[in-house]
Amino acid sequence: DGGITQSPKYLFRKEGQNVTLSCEQNLNHDAMYWYRQDPGQGLRLIYYSQIVNDFQKGDIAEGYSVSREKKESFPLTVTSAQKNPTAFYLCASKVGRDDYTFGSGTRLTVV
Amino acid sequence: QKEVEQNSGPLSVPEGAIASLNCTYSDRGSQSFFWYRQYSGKSPELIMFIYSNGDKEDGRFTAQLNKASQYVSLLIRDSQPSDSATYLCAVNFSGGYNKLIFGAGTRLAVHP
Numbered sequence: 001d002g003g004i005t006q007s008p009k010y011l012f013r014k015e016g017q018n019v020t021l022s023c024e025q026n027l028n029h030d031a032m033y034w035y036r037q038d039p040g041q042g043l044r045l046i047y048y049s050q051i052v053n054d055f056q057k058g059d060i061a062e063g064y065s066v067s068r069e070k071k072e073s074f075p076l077t078v079t080s081a082q083k084n085p086t087a088f089y090l091c092a093s094k095v096g097r098d099d100y101t102f103g104s105g106t107r108l109t110v111v
Numbered sequence: 112q113k114e115v116e117q118n119s120g121p122l123s124v125p126e127g128a129i130a131s132l133n134c135t136y137s138d139r140g141s142q143s144f145f146w147y148r149q150y151s152g153k154s155p156e157l158i159m160f161i162y163s164n165g166d167k168e169d170g171r172f173t174a175q176l177n178k179a180s181q182y183v184s185l186l187i188r189d190s191q192p193s194d195s196a197t198y199l200c201a202v203n204f205s206g207g208y209n210k211l212i213f214g215a216g217t218r219l220a221v222h223p
Binding site: 043105 | 115117119143145152153154155157160199201203209210211212213214215216
């Protein structure tokens, strides 16, 4: 079955540590997105990529970095510069005009 | 100015009633509008999308779009307790790179 796989489901980060969230899709979608969701809030766009080796900052990119070396993969690194990283992170991909698929999310907690 | 605005709720309706959820957006050039349902701790599920002014119906759900007023709404008829969730309005903003922007969501509670 085609879809988006996010791993891990739960992640714990120590203060000052970088962590990487994985997002893999086998849908052959060109566009991929990372969103952050805080409790009681909507999704806020962190980074997005329309094609391999190209990505754009979203609304809250500070403290995050991404790469898009392969079509299937769009990992997100939460760096130590992100002062409040505890949140629910969602990866999505898109094909065509508006056919979005979401992963099941990674819940990141700072300990 | 927030790009996509929704009332946070909670919106409480009795079982069997019509729930009305509203959303406004700032980008006049937007062409695609979405309603997602999200249960706590889960990823959003697409309910409907709408592109043209007017109404679009799918089962118990009706999306309404008014581009002149930059307003989109979702009606849920015969509301059920299982409809209790957060409803997210999303707009595909125009520009060189299309990006889906979400509102903060409206929490709906359907009580028996």
